[in-house]
Amino acid sequence: MPTVKGIQSEYRFFFYSFDCNEPVHVHVQKGKKVCKFWLEPIALSNNFEFSSKDLNNIRKIIQKNHNHIMEAWDEHCS
Secondary structure, three states: OOEEEOOOOEEEEEEEOOHHHHOOOEEEOOOOOEEEEOOOOOOEEEEEEEHHHHHHHHHHHHHOOOHHHHHHHHHHHO
């Protein structure tokens, strides 16, 4: 599970090795909580245990780091 480096956050942003056949997205984890966001456009795909407040924070982090996450996706899936 490659982690997206360089994002200052309490959350871990990552991809699964088999993700490249799906539209661009990122998984986010904190402890046992996990969610998945599509990146184009940014939209919640699924959520397991994150609160609405957490999801709003995660969305803001994704918006702020969108280009960086997209570059990491391209590097991972190329």
